[in-house]
Amino acid sequence: MYEAILYEPMARQAVRCTACRIRCVIKPGGAGVCGVRQNKDGKLCLLVYGKASAVNIDPIEKKPLYHFLPGSRIFSIGTIGCNFACSFCQNWDISQRARTLREQLMKEKHIEDIGLEVGQYGYELPPERVVKLCLEKKVPSIAYTYNEPVIFFEYLHDISTLARQHGIRTVFMSNGYESEEALDLAGGYLDAMNIDLKSFRDAFYKKVCKARLQPVLDTIQEVHRRGIWLEVTTLVIPGQNDSEAELQDIAGFLSSVSTDIPWHISAFHPAYQMKDPPRTSRAVLEKAYDIGLAAGLKYIYLGNTEDDQRSATYCPGCGAALIRRTGYRTWMEDIFNQGQCLRCKTQIPGVWQ
Numbered sequence: 001m002y003e004a005i006l007y008e009p010m011a012r013q014a015v016r017c018t019a020c021r022i023r024c025v026i027k028p029g030g031a032g033v034c035g036v037r038q039n040k041d042g043k044l045c046l047l048v049y050g051k052a053s054a055v056n057i058d059p060i061e062k063k064p065l066y067h068f069l070p071g072s073r074i075f076s077i078g079t080i081g082c083n084f085a086c087s088f089c090q091n092w093d094i095s096q097r098a099r100t101l102r103e104q105l106m107k108e109k110h111i112e113d114i115g116l117e118v119g120q121y122g123y124e125l126p127p128e129r130v131v132k133l134c135l136e137k138k139v140p141s142i143a144y145t146y147n148e149p150v151i152f153f154e155y156l157h158d159i160s161t162l163a164r165q166h167g168i169r170t171v172f173m174s175n176g177y178e179s180e181e182a183l184d185l186a187g188g189y190l191d192a193m194n195i196d197l198k199s200f201r202d203a204f205y206k207k208v209c210k211a212r213l214q215p216v217l218d219t220i221q222e223v224h225r226r227g228i229w230l231e232v233t234t235l236v237i238p239g240q241n242d243s244e245a246e247l248q249d250i251a252g253f254l255s256s257v258s259t260d261i262p263w264h265i266s267a268f269h270p271a272y273q274m275k276d277p278p279r280t281s282r283a284v285l286e287k288a289y290d291i292g293l294a295a296g297l298k299y300i301y302l303g304n305t306e307d308d309q310r311s312a313t314y315c316p317g318c319g320a321a322l323i324r325r326t327g328y329r330t331w332m333e334d335i336f337n338q339g340q341c342l343r344c345k346t347q348i349p350g351v352w353q
Ligand code: SF4
Pocket: 017, 018, 019, 020, 021, 022, 023, 024, 031, 032, 033, 034, 035, 036, 037, 083, 150, 151
């Protein structure tokens, strides 16, 4: 069993986990909300250390990240478990597994067995092996994705510390619940994040995700303040978060942090427990795009839909198209070089090499 680094001991062998903003207080034998961090005799243990639930090599645009090494491939890895319980999760079979086990074992009053249960999922993939695979496949970066990375922090910390020694970059695909302690520890290797801003209504976060809005807003501000490259994604769900007022609130908030933050507006497809709303219409996606522009955001992209025009990067200085995308295929125009528009010399924010 792997002892966590992000926790504090408390009285009577309880511990406080400091990985995410929920900050679970866990009694001996118990497990945190995510279901993968268990208190064993006063020590917090990570139950999924070295246990990958899914691994792929993807185009980086699939994450999505559009201003970070465009056109490159990224090693994608996740474990089971999540600190959210979004009813529309597309990876629910892995993200919700540990949480469901935890709830079931709590009901049966056998929560101490969670280590045995969770240990059955995922396959052995130690940090050295992940880095070796990246080097063999010549993949320049690693994305922690599929489930919330911070819940398996100690595993990714060891991978990325080693990866950094080989010049491999690190990316989190996050729900925005990282604690400041986690961001501090990741500071030596965390190059970029894409944070989901799923709604601008606390009621939505509570009901649909079993989480809260404010911690996500705090993380977005904090990540930007720390200078970590940041992009934000909103999945627009018909009838849930697609009102003009809410989209304006999201765009206005992002704009208040920085108009340089790329905003990915993603189309919803029915998934998991959310089967009723239809797919997001083209009209709503275009409306959201225009709202982003009106709020002053300079880089807005439509995703999960075919729209080459609204998935290109335009120079905010002269309006020239600099990076074009079709599906996950990306190409730079000749007038774009190392982040600069050669026509008007505007520098486009991002990580280009
Ligand atoms: S990472 Fe898991 S155990 Fe730790 S505070 Fe978050 S939900 Fe709780």
